[in-house]
Amino acid sequence: MSSGERPWLVVPDGIVVTVRLTPKGGRDAIETVERLADGRSVLKARVRAAASEGEANAALVKLVAKTLGVAPRDVSLVAGASARLKRLKIDGPGATLAAALEKICAIG
8 A cells, every 4th residue: 555645545346445543532533644654644533432342443334434425334344453553445436435535535
């Protein structure tokens, strides 16, 4: 994922997004794109749920699904279940999902 600017990658059946999640963040929100020390870009998100029993992950899936207008079943956690950095796969029209994320993050 070295495209530099965008923390997502369009794949044939959707989009893969790298997210830095802050549990117990006071509100559920997708915030901005942030560059990590190693140069990778991540989508910053926060949820009210605590990072226990998978609650924060479930809240993140719901938040992303709602934000992008897809069903929660179309959003799956593919990496980082117990880490702060997570990778989500969102099924659907990749270009449309990417455009929606660019709008949300005001990239472009």
